[in-house]
Amino acid sequence: MMTVSKIRDKLKVNSGKFSNDSVAMNHIFLYGPPGAGKSSTGRILALNLKVEFVDLDAEIENFTGSTIPQIMEEWGENGFRDIETTVLKRNVKGRTKIIALGGGALLRAQNRSIAESKGAVVFLEADLQILIDRLISAPAIRPLLAGTLEEQLFLLLDRRRQHYASFGLRVTSSGKTPSETAAEIQLALGRFHVQGMGKGYDVLFQPGGFEDLVELLRESGLGPPVAIACDENVAPIYGDRLLTVLRRAGYGYNRPHMVTIPAGEEHKTIESVMKFWRRFLLAGLDRKSTVLALGGGVIGDLAGFAASTFMRGIPWINIPTTLLAMVDSSLGGKTGFDLPEGKNLVGAFHPPRLIIANPYLLTTLPDTELRSGLAEAVKHGVIADPALFALCGQGYSAVKANISEIVRRGMAVKIRVIESDPYEQGLRASLNLGHTLGHALESVSNF
CATH class of the missing domain: 3.40.50.300 (P-loop containing nucleotide triphosphate hydrolases)
Structure with a gap:
């Protein structure tokens, strides 16, 4: 004593x-x-x-x-x-x-x-x-x-x-x-660690601004230089803000760089990936650098694939800006791009080091995009969360008032499924539901 x-x-x-x-x-x-x-x-x-x-x-x-x-x-x-x-x-x-x-x-x-x-x-x-x-x-x-x-x-x-x-x-x-x-x-809290694919990665539900991102980068051991990947819709709303925060924080010996591509599924191509690769080189990225994907599912897929292949693979962080990306596409480590013959025909499993879901980023999302993501949340409720399904059934006003809970619950459902089947060999296929048929219909109808 x-x-x-x-x-x-x-x-x-x-x-x-x-x-x-x-x-x-x-x-x-x-x-x-x-x-x-x-x-x-x-x-x-x-x-x-x-x-x-x-x-x-x-x-x-x-x-x-x-x-x-x-x-x-x-x-x-x-x-x-x-x-x-x-x-x-x-x-x-x-x-x-x-x-x-x-x-x-x-x-x-x-x-x-x-x-x-x-x-x-x-x-x-x-x-x-x-x-x-x-x-x-x-x-x-x-x-x-x-x-x-x-x-x-x-x-x-x-x-x-x-x-x-x-x-x-x-x-x-x-x-x-x-x-x-x-x-x-x-x-x-919206705090998860996804296991089953490599070392695993953290998923954070993080309301607020971008100011905490620098400390999260440092705590995760993700070094500079960094490149922000986003589309032309997101860049003026959030990309410039994120760039400013990183510059003010003095994050890195080389100033952060932003790479933009036109918005839309039609730009989910090898040409966009090549643009990312070339701009990463111009920004001085190396094997210790970090890519920040700021956008919806298209940006996450493209930037993640570019990161998976640049210098034989560099770390990346996914910051989804749509409800669909937050509850679905950002989770699971799948990256890739489309070919004229069909969607997502080329890709790789390359999970991000960190996913940050910030509900504030949904406040500027058009209603059509929010409803699109809501369909995915309803699907997750059907699969494994009756409370989420019931919340979605209360009407659009209730959904908007409880969007944070919907995001957290939607993420939790997908995380449970992908941890059980990280490489989509069985159970994870349940998340697809109508995706397979839907992509075929889009292809034949030129949608």
Whole structure:
């Protein structure tokens, strides 16, 4: 057990002011009462997302060399919270983590500010009897629940009722396994890691501007120089903005470059791919460079294929700008172009390193394009998500009001299918439904 004086010395060393100048990471903090399943769920969530898991109470014990009951006895609750703050500050540095917090960790305003500025706080809740049953099945010394467990837990929840109610993002763990709870958290946040094809890749539902993209590039180890690939419709709306953000951030020794092609399926050709290759060369791209595909399915397919073949394959990021691309074409790693004889006859499996689905980009999408993507979302609902199907059935106004949930649910369905069959050898064909016949009809009708 570490002495009080040594703990004080460590606290002084680590008590520097929390700086918002550090790299902004999107950690996921799991919070809630004792027995809510924060640690068991957090471990599975970290495994699903291929990130580090941190149990803050365990980190506090490692930091002090003492158990939580020993710290509480020696320091009292206020002293324990001081140590908790120090350990929390240490753990929000670095790459993305899943951090399971103690049941009172965010009572202190400073801790809450740290957590909310560094990621998403997910509140796990469960029925009182379930909390009691779980705590009984995992006996431990809990200083704040000393005495009759049922009575002390009820009193603790009553004291913290207003505090716990203040968290908006809530997931219930009642009647669910930790795996089911973790899946629901992923759906609520729109955070996925697609496995089954190479090293796998992250899929992020990321509302907001382009400012976080630079940090995501750095965290993913994707280096400059970079090239933005987009069409002539998207370039003036979003391409110029993205270019400006990258330039202001000083991302790379060579300034970012934008390559545009005319919009439309008729330009999904080898000629467009060749234009990308040549402009990549002019921009100074090499094997460590990154292509940013900013657009719908056509741009994703073309830029992804160009990246798969340029210098025998370079990394790329897909930033879909249509609903259809967000819930379907951006996911799965398929890239390619059309021939006069038919669609997608030449291509390759070359998954992006990262997919960023930003619902803000849908605000400028024409209604015809939004409805086109909605048809794909309905299909996903039919295949594997009755709640998504029901939401789509509420009418167009409801769809537009709940577009973020539709995107997250649509992505989740496709990800489950492609992970089961990444190279389209069986189950994944269910996603095609009318595609095969549809492409044939387009071909014979010159559509």
